[in-house]
Structures are given as structure tokens and as C-alpha cells.
Amino acid sequence: MKNQLPIIEVAELFTKSENLDLRIFDVRTGPDANTEYRKKHLGNSVFVDLNSDLAEIDDPKFGGRHPLPKFENFIKTIGKLGIDKDSHVVIYDDKNGANAAARFWWMLKAAGHQNVQVLNGGLQFAENQNYPLSSNDNSYPETKYISDYTDWQLPQVWIDNVRSASQDMDSVIVDVRESQRYQGITEPIDLVAGHIPNAKNYPFSDNLDENGLFKSPEVLKDLYSELFEKYDKSKIIFHCGSGVTACHSLLALDYAGFDIPNLYVGSWSEWSRNGI
Structure with missing residues (x-):
């Protein structure tokens, strides 16, 4: 029996927006992703970079264009982003979750973090539903994330x-x-x-x-x-x-x-x- 749906609706996120354990991440991609994030993003969301935070890019012939980082490096990244074991993580991108939002979701699940969801419809739908937007550059207090595992847990x-x-x-x-x-x-x-x-x-x-x-x-x-x-x-x-x-x-x-x-x-x- 699954404890939580992996998708969260905009209306539900709005009801949780004041929760202290909520961590919202913007993982849009593209050459101007960070610039676009700084112009407009969901309130309190923190930017995550696909290339530097969710991959360790070297030679595409060996691992492809976005190989996974070493597991221990990703655990450090989780902590730097301000996620701890009790965090409710919500992730979105500007492509209906079809790009790095789903990748970050998979990685957190594979690292053993259960309370993680992708925002249905992404940035565009949230904006259409009048979810509060911001241009502030946000961050969460760094944590020391300790995983129960030493390697990825999804096949x-x-x-x-x-x-x-x-x-x-x-x-x-x-x-x-x-x-x-x-x-x-x-x-x-x-x-x-x-x-x-x-x-x-x-x-x-x-x-x-x-x-x-x-x-x-x-x-x-x-x-x-x-x-x-x-x-x-x-x-x-x-x-x-x-x-x-x-x-x-x-x-x-x-x-x-x-x-x-x-x-x-x-x-x-x-x-x-x-x-x-």
C-alpha cells in the first residue's frame, strides 16, 4: 500500500504553504534557467541545477549526458539544499514535471526519502491557478542529511x-x-x-x-x-x-x-x- 501519491495538486500545495517542514524546489532547465528563476518562481522555492546538482557530467560516451552523481555526493547536496528526514519536498519545473522535476523526484526516492512529490502542471499551471509568485532568491538552512543507505535504492x-x-x-x-x-x-x-x-x-x-x-x-x-x-x-x-x-x-x-x-x-x- 502506497503511503503518498507522488503527484501533488496546486490547491493542495497552497494549503501546505505555511508548513515549516515544506521544501519547494524549482528545477527548470536550459541555458537561462537560473536567470528565469530569479525573474519569477513559486514563493519560497529554491533553484536546483540539473547539471551541477543532479548529475556529474564528464564524457557522454560513458554514462550519457546526465549521469547520476556519486551517491555520497548527492546526499551532501540534499543537506546543502536544506532537506532533512522530516522535510516534505515538492518539486516543479516549467515542463509539466517532464524534465528535471521527475529526475529529482526519482533521485530522492532512490536515496530513501519518502516524503517527496512533483507539482502537477508545473510552473505554468500554478501561475494560472494564481499560486503566489516571487522574484526573491531563496534558500533553506543547511542540514546534515544522513541516509539509511549507501547506494541508490531504485532499480x-x-x-x-x-x-x-x-x-x-x-x-x-x-x-x-x-x-x-x-x-x-x-x-x-x-x-x-x-x-x-x-x-x-x-x-x-x-x-x-x-x-x-x-x-x-x-x-x-x-x-x-x-x-x-x-x-x-x-x-x-x-x-x-x-x-x-x-x-x-x-x-x-x-x-x-x-x-x-x-x-x-x-x-x-x-x-x-x-x-x-
């Missing part, structure tokens, strides 16, 4: 596992990129277009309705039920371009009541650079 696979899965009909590789990237018609980011052999396309955008909100758990359950009926969860691998947007679909799966399957963090950005 992952690496490139060798994916290579095996690409030739195993009992496995499935789920590519959440938009269909034109999956089909190799266009590739705006990585060096090579196409998809991993044995991959099926479930675009992350299908998790959302016409208003940019997550579809209901019942609708999402219908969308993904065939996957979980046909394949053992240990044989299901989700990936995207760089291990970020795939977390949006893992978030949707958790919202629908499924166990969270494997994440391939290296994703297409690593796979396509290895000549496989």
Missing part, C-alpha cells in the same frame, strides 16, 4: 544489461522520447538518430492530458498495463535521451500504482555514442 541497468535486453524477447526496452526521435526522423541533441533494438515507443507526452496535467491513475494504468502483463518488471527498462525525461514516465507509473521498473540513465546519449 537501474547499465549499457551491458541493455545490450543483453536488446537481444532478449523476454525483455522490453521502453523509449519515452517523442516518436520522431524514436523513428530516427529527427535527432536535435545526440549525434546519431534512431533507437535501441527491441525498444518500444511510449512517448512521455502520453502521460499528460491536453492541459499538461498528469492523466488520472486509472487512465495511466490502462496505458501501461499491457507492459506489466506481458513482461516481468525486472525485464522492463525505461530510457530517454539522457536519463532525465524517462523519470517522468517512472513517476507516471508510480502514480498509477505500478512498481517502478529499471531506469537506464545512460539512455540514447550513451548508447548512440558506442557504435552499437
